[in-house]
Amino acid sequence: MSVPAAPTLARHRGAAPTGPVVLTIDDVSVDYLVDEPVHAVRNVSLELARGEVLGLAGESGCGKSTLAYAVTRLLKPPAVITSGSIEFQSREGFALDLTAMHGEDLRQFRWDKVAMVFQGAMNSLNPVITIQAQLEDVYSTHRPEMRKAERRRRASELLERVGVDPARLKAFPHELSGGMRQRVMIAMALALEPQVLIMDEPTTALDVVVQREILDEITRLRDELGFAVVFITHDLPLLLEISDRIAVMKEGRIVELADARTLYTQPQHEYTRTLLSSFPSLTGERGAFVRTGHDETADETVADGTAPTDHAEEADA
Amino acid sequence: MTTIELRGVTKDYRVRGGRGARTLRAVDDVSLVLEPGRTLALVGQSGSGKSTIAKMLLQLERPTAGQILVDGKPVPRGRRGKHAYRGQVQMVFQDPFASLNPYHSIGHHIGRPIQLHHPRLTRAEVDERVHDLLHRVRLDPPETFAARRPHELSGGQRQRAAIARALAPSPGILVADEPVSMLDVSIRLGVLNLLGDLQRQENLGVLYITHDLATARHFSDEILVMYKGVIVERGPADDVILNPQHDYTRLLAAAAPNPERRLAELTS
Numbered sequence A: 001m002s003v004p005a006a007p008t009l010a011r012h013r014g015a016a017p018t019g020p021v022v023l024t025i026d027d028v029s030v031d032y033l034v035d036e037p038v039h040a041v042r043n044v045s046l047e048l049a050r051g052e053v054l055g056l057a058g059e060s061g062c063g064k065s066t067l068a069y070a071v072t073r074l075l076k077p078p079a080v081i082t083s084g085s086i087e088f089q090s091r092e093g094f095a096l097d098l099t100a101m102h103g104e105d106l107r108q109f110r111w112d113k114v115a116m117v118f119q120g121a122m123n124s125l126n127p128v129i130t131i132q133a134q135l136e137d138v139y140s141t142h143r144p145e146m147r148k149a150e151r152r153r154r155a156s157e158l159l160e161r162v163g164v165d166p167a168r169l170k171a172f173p174h175e176l177s178g179g180m181r182q183r184v185m186i187a188m189a190l191a192l193e194p195q196v197l198i199m200d201e202p203t204t205a206l207d208v209v210v211q212r213e214i215l216d217e218i219t220r221l222r223d224e225l226g227f228a229v230v231f232i233t234h235d236l237p238l239l240l241e242i243s244d245r246i247a248v249m250k251e252g253r254i255v256e257l258a259d260a261r262t263l264y265t266q267p268q269h270e271y272t273r274t275l276l277s278s279f280p281s282l283t284g285e286r287g288a289f290v291r292t293g294h295d296e297t298a299d300e301t302v303a304d305g306t307a308p309t310d311h312a313e314e315a316d317a
Numbered sequence B: 001m002t003t004i005e006l007r008g009v010t011k012d013y014r015v016r017g018g019r020g021a022r023t024l025r026a027v028d029d030v031s032l033v034l035e036p037g038r039t040l041a042l043v044g045q046s047g048s049g050k051s052t053i054a055k056m057l058l059q060l061e062r063p064t065a066g067q068i069l070v071d072g073k074p075v076p077r078g079r080r081g082k083h084a085y086r087g088q089v090q091m092v093f094q095d096p097f098a099s100l101n102p103y104h105s106i107g108h109h110i111g112r113p114i115q116l117h118h119p120r121l122t123r124a125e126v127d128e129r130v131h132d133l134l135h136r137v138r139l140d141p142p143e144t145f146a147a148r149r150p151h152e153l154s155g156g157q158r159q160r161a162a163i164a165r166a167l168a169p170s171p172g173i174l175v176a177d178e179p180v181s182m183l184d185v186s187i188r189l190g191v192l193n194l195l196g197d198l199q200r201q202e203n204l205g206v207l208y209i210t211h212d213l214a215t216a217r218h219f220s221d222e223i224l225v226m227y228k229g230v231i232v233e234r235g236p237a238d239d240v241i242l243n244p245q246h247d248y249t250r251l252l253a254a255a256a257p258n259p260e261r262r263l264a265e266l267t268s
Helices: A064-071 A103-109 A131-142 A148-161 A166-170 A178-190 A208-225 A236-242 A260-265 A270-277 B050-057 B078-088 B106-117 B123-136 B142-147 B155-167 B185-202 B213-219 B237-242 B247-255 B259-267
Strands: A021-032 A038-049 A053-057 A079-089 A095-097 A114-117 A196-200 A228-233 A245-250 A253-259 B004-016 B021-034 B039-043 B065-070 B089-092 B173-177 B205-210 B222-227 B230-236
Touching: A021 A064, A038 A064, A038 A079, A038 A228, A038 A253, A053 A064, A053 A236, A064 A079, A064 A196, A064 A228, A114 A178, A131 A148, A131 A166, A131 A178, A148 A166, A148 A178, A178 A208, A208 A236, A208 B247, A228 A236, A236 A245, A236 A260, A236 B259, A245 A260, A245 A270, A253 A260, A253 A270, A260 B259, A270 B185, B004 B050, B021 B050, B021 B065, B021 B205, B021 B230, B039 B050, B039 B213, B050 B173, B050 B205, B078 B089, B078 B106, B089 B155, B106 B123, B106 B142, B106 B155, B123 B142, B123 B155, B155 B185, B173 B185, B185 B213, B205 B213, B213 B237, B222 B237, B222 B247, B230 B237, B230 B247
Parallel strands: A053 A228, A053 A245, A114 A196, A196 A228, B039 B205, B039 B222, B089 B173, B173 B205
Antiparallel strands: A021 A038, A021 A079, A079 A095, A245 A253, B004 B021, B004 B065, B222 B230
């Protein structure tokens, strides 16, 4: 692969994790081997500290989900990890090279150590069996020695933990609201007490009020259980609020990595600034937003890919 | 120039529950006026009745009680009346991936409403208007985009095509139901700014339905906050957001991600 080397990341400004590391992503590249191979992830290096929330921001197609799938080893052909290594350092003191894992080892590792809440999680539940069966399934697969009564108890504890009434165990997914389904998905991801939780746009389809509840829930559970979170979204204000550190991805590369506060107050990369300015603030200035009837000078945002055209002559308000 | 008024509009749905049917009041005694050149934002969480209002405005649902007035007169009944009404009121839907027919070209999507609402135009004139509309929503060059099908466009481009389609009959009122919530954040402002420009050019009355308070504040003149079918607060955009009176408005404002708040916490 003749991929140009990534520019070396600034290692200052809170870019390095604090505390012991749980996941090390080193120089990982992922290609989709289709006609005209797509370099989805290019030479990405990241370290995830135990118990931290790392935000991964970027627009659609920037490779953030592909990176998440590489970490969980869920990529399917034509996607291939072409370089780099991913190492998991367990709480118990051993380290695992994820890129070298195969077969039964890999199956046992997934969900037990690194679990994932998928994009559109509301729709990733099986519609034809109850959520109890789906939660218990995790245990019967990964903890085959566990007795039925124990599984049952654990499943109801899980629901309680994410704030869903355990009486709803017998419910089918369609009987639950979007927010509740999302909570069930989070419960399922937490079933085996993983050390890393990867959340791929977990709140994108929810409205603001439900989103706030889920975020509070995630923060609370993280404090309780001490897992590390990789939170993937394109909603930068949301990330700024919940993450310890934020990585901004563009075209498969991490263009900026800093702690939340530094990223917000002193963004270094042009693209980060663009992303930040594309959110009008609720209580502050409007950023790049033009209100009807106001001046046209600061017009046309940016990352849309469209060149500003002159339309001033048509504007006769 | 069109003005639309909702006067005491109520909508009930019959829902089948465990035992028998009950009525759900989706919209309860709502009054609002859409005027040329003004933007009203309707905010509230899922299920608050925002979209039901949009459906009634478009005559897709009939109100259980209350009136919808166009320029002071009730909406005419019958096929012809509705046809004329739809020339005046158009809608941009939430999901640009679902609202365009994958079978038809972009040019067809925009040309068809022009033909329907302006049957006297010749084919060349229709084409010219299609190209003009595409150019105005900045899908340049128009010839190339007119020939493309929806799957060949990105989400933002599709939504701009959907806006061009809504503007094709030259309506006076535009209802935009969460027009940017399915789009990537980095292109949302581009689409909203475009809507704002077009509104100014055409002097449109816009109803902007959303649950994003930040864009509601910056995009609209007036904000109506809806909760369980009732408008619980209304007023000039900045007043509603910066000085919310109703508890529900406060709840919405507190739920929106706000980096400034986090920053203050980190600093203290």
